[in-house]
Amino acid sequence: MTKRRDMPKDQQIEKQTFWSKLPRPFFVIAPMANVTDSVFRKLFPKYGKPDVMWTEFVSADGLNSAGQKRLLVDLVYSEKERPIVAQLFTGHPDEMKAAAKLVAKLSFDGLDINMGCPDRAVVKQGGGSALMKNQKTALAVLEAAREGVSMSHVAVSVKTRIGFNTIDLSWIESLLKQDLPALTVHLRTKKEMSEVPAHWDLMPEIVKMRDRISPSTLIIGNGDVQSLDQAREYASKYGCDGVMIGRGIFGKPWFFEKGKKSSKKIVKARAIDRTPEEKLKILLEHTKLFDKTYCGKKHLKSFNVMKKHFKAYASGWDGAKVLRGKLMETTNAREVGVVIKEYLLANK
Numbered sequence: 001m002t003k004r005r006d007m008p009k010d011q012q013i014e015k016q017t018f019w020s021k022l023p024r025p026f027f028v029i030a031p032m033a034n035v036t037d038s039v040f041r042k043l044f045p046k047y048g049k050p051d052v053m054w055t056e057f058v059s060a061d062g063l064n065s066a067g068q069k070r071l072l073v074d075l076v077y078s079e080k081e082r083p084i085v086a087q088l089f090t091g092h093p094d095e096m097k098a099a100a101k102l103v104a105k106l107s108f109d110g111l112d113i114n115m116g117c118p119d120r121a122v123v124k125q126g127g128g129s130a131l132m133k134n135q136k137t138a139l140a141v142l143e144a145a146r147e148g149v150s151m152s153h154v155a156v157s158v159k160t161r162i163g164f165n166t167i168d169l170s171w172i173e174s175l176l177k178q179d180l181p182a183l184t185v186h187l188r189t190k191k192e193m194s195e196v197p198a199h200w201d202l203m204p205e206i207v208k209m210r211d212r213i214s215p216s217t218l219i220i221g222n223g224d225v226q227s228l229d230q231a232r233e234y235a236s237k238y239g240c241d242g243v244m245i246g247r248g249i250f251g252k253p254w255f256f257e258k259g260k261k262s263s264k265k266i267v268k269a270r271a272i273d274r275t276p277e278e279k280l281k282i283l284l285e286h287t288k289l290f291d292k293t294y295c296g297k298k299h300l301k302s303f304n305v306m307k308k309h310f311k312a313y314a315s316g317w318d319g320a321k322v323l324r325g326k327l328m329e330t331t332n333a334r335e336v337g338v339v340i341k342e343y344l345l346a347n348k
Contacts, residue, residue, distance in 0.1 A: 017155035018052075018083040018109050019181040019218055022242070025235035026051035027256060030222060030246035031087040031112065031159070033057055034305045038076040039290045040253065045080040047282070048257030051242070053077070053084040057114045060090035060099035061125065073300050075106060085110035087159065089117060091126020091137060093144035100148025100156075110182075111145055111154050115175075116161040118190045129190035132164045132171055142178060159184035159222075159244075162202060165191045172206055176213040183210075184220040184244055194247075198223025203238035220244050228256060251312025253282065276317050276347075280340045283313035284333070291333035303331055319347065 029036055029044070031054040041053055056074045063071055077084050086108045090096050096113070103111045115138060117128030124130075131138035145156045157180055163171060167189060175183055185206060187198040203221050210219050222244040225231050231243040249255045254274065287306055294301035310327045314320045326339045 017153055017181060019155055019157075022051055022218075024241055025232065026242040027228065027231050028052040028220065028242055028244045029054050029249060029256075030244045031055060031057045031085075031114070032246060034301070035250065035308060037074065037290075037294075037301070037305075039293050040286065040309075041081055041084075042078060042289065043253035043282070043286060044256065045078075047254040049080075050245075050256040051083075052110075053081045054112065054244075055084070055086045057087045057089055057117060059125075059127075060088040060095045061092065063088070063099045063102055064095050070300070073294075075103075075108075077108075083109035085112045085157070087112040087114055088145075089114035089122055089125075089127035090141060091130060091134070093137070093140040096141045097144040097148040100145045100154075104149040104152040104154045108154055110157055111149055112157045112159055112184070113142060113145055115158055116186050116190070118161075118193050123190075129161060129164060132160065132168075132190065135171075135174060139178070155181045157182040157184070159186070161186045161188055161190055162199060163189040165189060167199065167202070169202070169205065169209070173209055173213065176210055176217060179214060180217050182218040182220060182242075184222055186222040188223060200224075200234060200238055203234075203240055207239040218242060222246065228258070251279075251283070251309035253286070276320070277344060279313050280344065283310070284337055284340050286313075287336045288333045295332065319343075 027050050029050045033056050036054060036056050044050060044053065055077070058071055058074050062068065075086055086103045086106070088096065088099050088103070088111065090099070100111055114128050115131045119128060122128035126134070126137065131141065142156065142158065149156060158175055160171070160175065162169065162185060172185060187200055187202060188194065188196065200221065200223065207219055210217055218241040220242040221234060221238060221240040225234060225243055225245045226248045231245060234240070235243050245255065286309065290306045291303065295303050307328055311324055314324045314327060323339070323343050327336060330336045330339060
C-alpha cells in the first residue's frame, strides 16, 4: 500500500469534519451486528451519549442489491445521535463506491471501513480482516469510498486489527500513510479473535508511528474496556486520542453517563450504582422499543436478538441468575413485562 499523494481538493473536505472538534480523550461506541442497532442507539442520548456513535457494520454489496430495503433498517438514525458514523464492509471497490454515495445521501457524518472483522462469512467475501492480506484491494476500497463521498462532509475512516495471523504493525503503518482522519485499532489479531487479552502495550508504539507519519490522524484504541473510568485510564496511560467500547456496552445504555457537575466537584457516573429496579425498567423500555420496531408483522429482526442484552441488564445481584433464565424463555416484550413485574413484586 503506497502513501496517498496529491489529495484532490474535493477530498480535502475530510479535514474539516467533526473529528477535529472532538474533546480529548473521546469515547465511542463500537459497530456490532445486531447490537448497535437503531433501537439500542436511540437509548444512549437519553441515558449517556458517547462522543461518536457507530451503526452496525453493514454489507456494501448488500446495499447495492435487491436486499437493500432490509439493510437500510440498519442505517436508520436520529439527529440526537450525531456525530454518527456508518460502517460498511466489502472486498469490492465498485460496491464500496456505490454504497458510499448512499451514505453521503443519508447525511451521515462519517463512513468507516471495516478492515478487521474476523467473521468467516465476511472474510470469505473478501471484506473485514481479509483486506489485511490484500493491501492492494484495501487501498482500492478506501479510495472508492472517498470517491463515493466526494463533495460531501462525510469523513472516511478505517477500523482494523494489529494483524491477520500474527502481530504486524507494518499494516498499521501502511494505513497511516493514507492520510486518514481517524484510525481505530482493535488490539488483537484476526486469529486471536477475542480469546486473548487485547495488546494495549502496543498502543504507545502505534501512537509514536502516527506522530511520525500522520500527526493529524486520530488513534482510537479498542479491546477489553469494561467501564468509562477504565477507558479514561487507558487513554491517559497509553496515549491514544480516543477509546472504542464494544462488549462492555451490552445492556448498558448508561455506559457513557459522565455524571453531573456540582458547585464543588463532578459527581461520578451513576452507571456503577444502578439499582436492579432501574436496570429492569430500562431493560423493559429497550425491549418494548425493539419489539415495536423490528418484530411482530414487520419481521425485520428476530426477538432472540434482543436477548443478547438480557444477561448484561439482569446481573450483579442475588437472584439475577434465576431472573435471567426466565427472561431467556420469553418471546415478546409483553412476556418480558410480566416476568419483570412478577420479579419486582416478589422482591419488594
